[in-house]
Amino acid sequence: MVTEAKRTIEINPITRIEGHGKVTIQLNEAGDVDSARFHVTQFRGFEKFCEGRVFWEMPVITPRICGICPVSHHLGSAKACDAILGVNIPPAAKMLRELMHMGQYIQSHAMHFFYLASPDLLFGFDADPAKRNVIGLIAENPDLATKAVKLRSFGQGIIKKLAGKKVHPNHAIPGGVNSCLSIADRDEILGQIDWAIAQAQLALELLKGYYNQHSIEIRRFANFSTGYMGMVDKKNNLKLYDGNLRLIDRKGIVLEEQFDPAKYLDIINEHVEDWSYLKFPFYKPLGYPAGIYRTGPLARLNVATGISTPLANKELKSFKKLAERNGMVEGSMYYHYARLIELLYAIEWTRELLENEVVCSNDIQVTSKVFNEQGIGFIEAPRGALFHHYWVDKSGKVLKVNLIVATGHNNFAMNQAVYEVAKDFIKKAKVTEGILNRVEAAIRCYDPCLSCSTHALGQMPFSIRITSPNGELIKEMSQ
Amino acid sequence: MAKVKVATFWLEGCAGCHMSFLDLDEAIIDIAKAVEFHRSPITDIKEIEQVDVGIVEGSVGSTEEEDVLKELREHCKILMAWGNCACFGGICGMRSTMDKEDALRRGYIETESTYQGKIPHPPGVPQLLDKVKALNHIVKVDCFVPGCPPAPEAITYALTELLAGRIPVIPIQMMRFD
Amino acid sequence: MNGIILTINGKQVKGKAGSTVLEICEANGINVPTLCHLKGLTDVGACRMCLVEIEKERRPVPACTYPARDGLVVQTSTEKLEKHRRLVLELLFTERNHLCAYCLASGDCELQILGYEYQIDSWRYPYSWPSFPLDSSDKHVMIDHNRCILCGRCVRICSEKVGVHTLDFGYRGWKDRISADLNQPLGEASSCIDCGACFQACPTGAIWAKSSAYRGRPDQCKKMRSVCALCGVGCEIDVLVKNNALIRIDSTELAGDRGVLCYKGRFDQLYESHQGINTPLLRDDSGKLKACSIGNALDEVGEKFGNIVARYGKNSIAGIASSKASNESLKAFKKFMTDIIGNDLIDTIDGDEYRTIIQGATKFRSGAGLNIETTLEEILKADCLLVVGVNPLESQQVAGSYIFRAASQGKANLIVLDVDKNPFGFHASTWLKPTKGKEELAINALTKAVIGKLSASNAVKAKENTTSLGAMNITQANKEAGIDVEDLNNAAAMLAKSKHSVVVYGKDILLRKNPKLITAILRLASKSGKQNPKKPRVISLKPRGNSRGAWNLGLANKKEFSLSGLTKNGVKAVYLLLADDYIDDTKIIDGLKGAKFVVVQASYSSPVTASANVVLPSPTWAERKGSYTSLDGITKSTPKLTQPQNNIKRDEDIIRGISKRIKISDRRS
Missing domain, CATH: 3.10.20.740 (Ubiquitin-like (UB roll))
Known part of the structure; x- marks a missing residue:
């Protein structure tokens, strides 16, 4: 505990999130929170070093932006490449890409909930940090841990069946995919669906039980208004692979309806701060910071009016009941709820894809020798909207690359969440480990994938740094 | 038997190696019985404590990462490089083929969606190295598990060897660079 | 030895x-x-x-x-050697940017395999992280210098086997890299013929094909031995198939004598060239072609053919086949026309070329047929090559490559006899450019000049049977044909001196439809040094992939065959077997206008299928088992490489289906 007045608290590294970052909290002279910043501390430069490569390589290079959601980059990139070829891929190819995407949603959402978030929920924010992790979960509740491992493995298994490996797939290619799904593999996945749905429902029960016990704290926890952006189908149902954008502002008014993502540059700009390698996207017509919005599970379920699968749609209805007066569900802790609803949807949608016989067709590629000058790929990654935009010459060489990654859209929100929580829990310079963990938990709600953010940006460790208002380091704390 | 103390680190990389570790699935539960995890992206321990094995994913691209790696080296008996970035520099190394400033300029100023950009700099963010480096070009590394990411079998093999008190050398059939 | x-x-x-x-x-x-x-x-x-x-x-x-x-x-x-080899590998890996993670050659890379074998799990040496360019300018092949180990296999295959010597080393020391022509982007290197041999020769991912990028590693593909049926050279190929698609086409023995392939055979076949026909089509009452079942289509054809023969007699149906079809399809087609319909109103699309060659050969020596020609292998042994009226790089690129190889390695003199616009002439040591329409005169003048250069005893023999040339005044002829006298004498000297000359002719000669030209070429060849006067070494580059097969099977008519003439004189129906040929020849389309009922059996939509009453599907070369005969008469077969969509039946099965349905009451009438 530190009692000096006027200081900055730094959490470094932030743990149990997917990436590297740190938090600094600036205290005022009374020892209350003055400002809070979430820094992303790594830069890798994908936008630059992809220049001069050829577009065929992009779906294989860009997954390396992130080992957690490589499939999103793989598919987002492939979609941009389809646009360069100017082709519509065969129905089976689209279904197989979507299937792989669902595999990733299952693994990513399951991993986040069980491996990263659930220790807080099961052990409490104030538990011993040595125990408050997935290994602690294994020791405490091996049955639940086994189920968690298996559910994640089910999702990864779908990816492996299509791509031959679980991390950094090589399946989608410009114009389609490079392998089909065997009937045996299809049946094997189908055979596990009911079990997987039961696990998702178990997780939902667990989460709802926790919400019931802590309803006041949950609702209050990092609850603030922003805009929301997500992908929807023509009927404004939730969509994750292919669809249009829907944007709603902080008052609940629809800003963009069925917006063509290929025109994203008209509505999205990115702001830069010199203290973070992660940029801050905002809705261009409103400017920064008025135009900030959130993406990811909470945002997608806020902008969607329905879900095409029955069980998830039923959950969506109870989710919508948590809405504030603007009609939006705003508390950061509800990201977990939204995430589990999407998990359920992903499993249900996997079944629907597999029950369509086209999924096993071997008509999975189209080719073209002529290339458009640009291609834009938009996809909903587990953590939010992902844009890949390439410019190529007539030989297929990449001239320029622009990427807006999922976590970036939530950058401002994460900063806001950190500030809200810090403000609530740090008074008169009184800082406890549990409070710091709550700050981390606020970030963890967004499941930030900082490896993604650090395509241009960096990695996310968490420690607290305390400095005086003039920037002088008074004390550095690692919890 | 005392548990083997392990710390896992993630420097300049994508988390793919850690994901491949999670892909051991149920085997993790067995490993957890023989291993005590210290600082790791999956725990909340932030300090670098004395451990038996330090495992590092990712290459070294900033002064901060360089410091962390050196500190880990001092605190572990065996240092293992995990994945292509740690072993060779990997995809992160592609930045080394160009000027660092050009890459930053593209990322934070020239990109089409960036509005009134500026280049982030210390102290808010760490200083970038001019060239991205593999671990063994900064500290002594005892063993290497290449792959992007390494296959779960290779990770299991390496951990099993370490638990048996041997320094692993990945056998030919498990070697993988992609 | x-x-x-x-x-x-x-x-x-x-x-x-x-x-x-x-x-x-x-x-x-x-x-x-x-x-x-x-x-x-x-x-x-x-x-x-x-x-x-x-x-x-x-x-x-x-x-x-x-x-x-x-x-x-x-x-x-030995331990010492293995240490050396490991060192070599580490140096190779650190010299450039070898990032297997996203390389399209990963899993098919000799450097990677050795890296695994020697367990290269880290590199001791400082990395150079050089910034080499990736040259993607070529249509088919990209060169990523970052992955090049400077083994020079591409350079050697390009000069020693392809014969064009586009690739070589450029720069020096650290900057040393593969360079095309005088350091041009590969796509702009004029000597490159896009054959792709460098791609197959490259041990790493430095040279790769756009058409195969990330579509499947060789170990994920089924590899099948086949023969390319595009141009009649008859190249043996290994086809890599995955998900029922052609992923990559390789030469079976790249650095062997006949290992070179061309861009058409290696790359173009990997792309869908035209809109495919996957179902039978029937013209409905509104005049539109509509999809129907194969049964309905065959019923319609059987009924209409039967009615037409019953009403107008057996000579009211004509058949035309493309010489791109397999021998099996062609045999069935011929049998249908002669046995079921009962006439000989049959021809191939390249029937004119056949008649020109045959009439010319018969005039040279009675009884001579296609067998008078020699084999492509003879080109490789030649010490003097005469190319007449053809640019082999366009029509039969691999044959062109054989000519280059024979010429570039200093063994053979290359003479080209053709009009100005044939760019193959630029490669010749002597280029004779006759005035258009005066080719025969030019060839005869050259023949006379050759005889003049022969040693006395040979000349006496040669003069026999050449009385028709006796009256020719070379200078006069040269003036008329516009040929430089010095060039003519040079060329004649080369031919006269040669011990193994080969004459190759093709398209432009055949288009003249003048058998006398063929006779003249055969005669010229027979007078050149050390030739068998009865069977001089001459090869004609034929128009289509299976021309020789179709002609051998008697599909091409010996008599003149004109579609519009036939429809004017009683032919009411035409049956075209196009197989995977794409035909937009206006002569055929116009000829069909006179017919009441047109049946086209084809793999691709074309202006010809658009004018049909019934379109029957036909599997492509890749979709059927079949045999093809090369232009020099060698028959090779290919297995079924991919399953056709909708399980389209083989041509011969469809033809059998028509035969069964056709009811011709009196076949003798």
Whole structure:
């Protein structure tokens, strides 16, 4: 505990999130929170070093932006490449890409909930940090841990069946995919669906039980208004692979309806701060910071009016009941709820894809020798909207690359969440480990994938740094 | 038997190696019985404590990462490089083929969606190295598990060897660079 | 050659004198790692992977360039050698940017395999992280210098086997890299013929094909031996198939004598060229072609053909086949026309070319047929080549490559006789450019000049049977044909002096439809040095992939065959078997206008299928088992490589289906 007045608290590294970052909290002279910043501390430069490569390589290079959601980059990139070829891929190819995407949603959402978030929920924010992790979960509740491992493995298994490996797939290619799904593999996945749905429902029960016990704290926890952006189908149902954008502002008014993502540059700009390698996207017509919005599970379920699968749609209805007066569900802790609803949807949608016989067709590629000058790929990654935009010459060489990654859209929100929580829990310079963990938990709600953010940006460790208002380091704390 | 103390680190990389570790699935539960995890992206321990094995994913691209790696080296008996970035520099190394400033300029100023950009700099963010480096070009590394990411079998093999008190050398059939 | 005996790794092995140590190791199943060696090319010892220790040699030496001698004592795998090899690999890996993670050659890379074998899990040396360009300017092949190990296999295949020598080394030292022409982007290198041999020769991912990028590694594909049926050269190919699609086409023995392929055979077949026909189509009452079942389509054809024959007689149906179809399809088609319909109103689309060749040959020597021609292999043995009226690089690129190879390696003189616009002339040592329409005169003048240069005894023999040339005044003829006298004399001297001359002619000559030109060419060839006067070494480059097969099977009519003429004179129905040929020839389309009922059997939509009453589907070359006869008469077969969509039946099955349905009451009428 530190009692000096006027200081900055730094959490470094932030743990149990997917990436590297740190938090600094600036205290005022009374020892209350003055400002809070979430820094992303790594830069890798994908936008630059992809220049001069050829577009065929992009779906294989860009997954390396992130080992957690490589499939999103793989598919987002492939979609941009389809646009360069100017082709519509065969129905089976689209279904197989979507299937792989669902595999990733299952693994990513399951991993986040069980491996990263659930220790807080099961052990409490104030538990011993040595125990408050997935290994602690294994020791405490091996049955639940086994189920968690298996559910994640089910999702990864779908990816492996299509791509031959679980991390950094090589399946989608410009114009389609490079392998089909065997009937045996299809049946094997189908055979596990009911079990997987039961696990998702178990997780939902667990989460709802926790919400019931802590309803006041949950609702209050990092609850603030922003805009929301997500992908929807023509009927404004939730969509994750292919669809249009829907944007709603902080008052609940629809800003963009069925917006063509290929025109994203008209509505999205990115702001830069010199203290973070992660940029801050905002809705261009409103400017920064008025135009900030959130993406990811909470945002997608806020902008969607329905879900095409029955069980998830039923959950969506109870989710919508948590809405504030603007009609939006705003508390950061509800990201977990939204995430589990999407998990359920992903499993249900996997079944629907597999029950369509086209999924096993071997008509999975189209080719073209002529290339458009640009291609834009938009996809909903587990953590939010992902844009890949390439410019190529007539030989297929990449001239320029622009990427807006999922976590970036939530950058401002994460900063806001950190500030809200810090403000609530740090008074008169009184800082406890549990409070710091709550700050981390606020970030963890967004499941930030900082490896993604650090395509241009960096990695996310968490420690607290305390400095005086003039920037002088008074004390550095690692919890 | 005392548990083997392990710390896992993630420097300049994508988390793919850690994901491949999670892909051991149920085997993790067995490993957890023989291993005590210290600082790791999956725990909340932030300090670098004395451990038996330090495992590092990712290459070294900033002064901060360089410091962390050196500190880990001092605190572990065996240092293992995990994945292509740690072993060779990997995809992160592609930045080394160009000027660092050009890459930053593209990322934070020239990109089409960036509005009134500026280049982030210390102290808010760490200083970038001019060239991205593999671990063994900064500290002594005892063993290497290449792959992007390494296959779960290779990770299991390496951990099993370490638990048996041997320094692993990945056998030919498990070697993988992609 | 004498046998020699060496001791390799303590064992006595036999070998042939004149071999290298590496060749003897390979022949005896002793594994020595290599990178720059490619069997069939000159070895250069660039990579140093094949270092071996030889008793009494002070240093390890590369096995690929070390001549084997009787009594040599060789060690191929000592601790010292393995250490050297590991060092070589680490240096190769650190010199450029070898990032297997996203490389399209990963899983199919010789450097990677050696990296695994030597367990290269880290690199001791500082990385250079150079910034080399990726050259993607070419339509088919990209060169990523970042992955190049400078083994030079591409450079050697390009000059030694393809014969164009586009690729070579450029720059020096660290900057050394593969360069096309005078450091042009490959897509702009005018000497490059896009054959893709460099891609197949490259041991890493430095040279790769856009058409195969990330579509499947060789180990995920089924590899099938086949024959390319595009142009009649008859190249043997290995086709890699995955998910029922052609992923990649390789030469079966790249550095072998006939290992070169062309861009059409290697790359173009991987792209869908035209809109495919996957279902039978029937013209409905509104005049539109609509999809229907194969049964309905066959019923319609059977009924209409039957009615037409019943009403107008057996000579009211004509058949035309494309010589791109397989021998099996063509045989069935011919049988249908002669046995079921009962006439000989049948021809191939290239029937005119057939008649020109045959009439010309008969005039040269009665009874001579297609068999008078020689084989493509003779080009490789030639010391003098005369190319008449064809640019082989356009029509039969691989044949062009054989000509280049024979000429570029300094063995053969190349003479081209064609009009100005044939760019093949630029490669010739002598280029004779006759005025258009005066080719025959030019050829005869050359023949006369050749006779004039022959040694006295040969000349006497040659003068026999050439009385028709006797009256010719060369100077006068030259003026008329517009040929330079000095060029003519040079060319004549080369031909007269030669011991193994070969004459190749093609498209432009055949288009003249003048059999006298063929006779003149045969006569010229027969007068050149050391030729068999009855069977001179002449090859015609034929229009289509299976022209020789179709002609051998008697599909081409011996008599003049004009579609519009026939429809004016009683032919009411036309049956076209196009197979996977795409035809937009206005002569055929116009000819069809006079017919009441047109049936087209084709793989692709074309202006011809658009004018049909019934369109029957036809599997492509890849979708059927079949045999094809090369332009020099060698028949090879290919298995079914992919399953056709909707399980389209083979041409012969469809034809059998029509035969069964057709009801011709009196076939003798």
